[in-house]
Amino acid sequence: MNQFLAFTKKELRESIATFRVYILLAVFLLFGVMGPLLAVATPMLLEMVAVEGSGITITMPDPTAVDAWTQFFSNFSQMGSLALVILFAGIMANEFSRGTLVNLLTKGMRRHTVILSKFISSGLLWTVAIVLSIGVCYIYTAFYFETEPISYFALVFVAPWLFGLFMISLLIFGGTLFSSFGGSLGIGLGVFFALVFANMIPGFERYNPVSLSGGALSLIAGAGTASDLLPAILIGIASIIVLLVGAVIVFNKKKV
């Protein structure tokens, strides 16, 4: 427990010293603001273009809260995932490529504690970022639009949070396996795009963890039920466990 707390403190300190925490919060704060803003601005921009262009007027339906969330989740699931990969690709890999773990491991630091601490501390940052992001989006949306209570509110936000944790555990696994930033980045981007493309397979969307990143939209729009997300959530949780256990196994066999 002492080792876990000491190493987790070090991880959080590192996030501040390397500006990771600031970039993470800034990026996701921006997503939160942009969602409602784009929903408001898009019809206006289209109307202006249409009028100036050919004299034809386009009548757009007034934007709604659902449009704001749609904008939010489209940014969040694509740009957000990429930002996560870039920001967290080095957490495990850099320790190996720089050799900074040698001093700590030879002091009896347990290897599984390193993995667990990395996951928990990164997960903590991610939780703060997503709460901030969704909180800001929620407040702005309530400010611009008439909002109706969102059904399955918790689930709508737990799903993308879980996807973020999935990406973090993937990057920890990749970093442990390849010991390099490039390897970790490669496995993060590779798996992400593979899962995005896999969504083209009919029926697979239901089980695909990547659906969690923006798939809760249908719930906000009032279509679908909570059970639609359940398979992807279960597979997401299982993947996180498998990736973390895998990282520990690889690390235990690794020469440092």
Added chain:
Amino acid sequence: MSILTIKNLTKSFGGRKVLDSISFSVPENCVFGFIGANGAGKTTTMKIVLGLLAADSGEIEVCGERVHFGATKTNRLIGYLPDVPEFYNYMRPKEYLKLCGEIKGLGNPTIKERSERLLALVGLSDANRKIGGFSRGMKQRLGMAQALLSEPKLLICDEPTSALDPMGRKDILDILHQIKGKTTVVFSTHILSDVERICDRIAVISDGKIVLENDMSDLNVPHNSKTITFDFANEVDSDEVMQVLTERGFAPTGYETPATSIEDIYLEAIV
């Protein structure tokens, strides 16, 4: 009592035998020089002792306890200074030692007291800036401090002086000299003058085999010799010494007064 015992240790990398059934033991409270050329197998041996690398076969005991790869139980008895110690660049020396102490499970007052004492020992008491800006020599000295933090029974240093300038080398050897007698030290090197300065016992490794293991005192030249070097407490006139020797029937065929070594001159010039 032996602090470290290695028996028939063998390790191959991709078909090349790096260690070929080596055995040696390190008695308590000595400074043990592990000597060999680059690539002779010194670092490999040390990493296996630390459980960072798996051996193909053989046994290692630290203070009577078996060493197992990956399981770092015996490491509680060992302090390790890697050849190029790496730190978190954004930390300051005291923060880093605090992290190390917490991982070791030491209490805060102990960490504070030892950190101050060790930073004084390695001459970094006033270096309260980020480690990222440290020179190689300073990192090596901080590495020494972190290795000694747990007051280990055995200190393992992998080529602690090889990458340093003469001043840095002298600093490290002075530190080793100061802890001599309190901690058993194993240090690998290919710099033989360092060995002469501080070692009590040596093992020489060549092509993965131990080719020599002995106490330094037993390596001395026998009493009957054609060459003898004298050291005097005070300055003497060499002609007078020659005269005395000749009168007693020991007429030397020649003599020389040692030139000051370039190292002495260098150290004198920069201090």
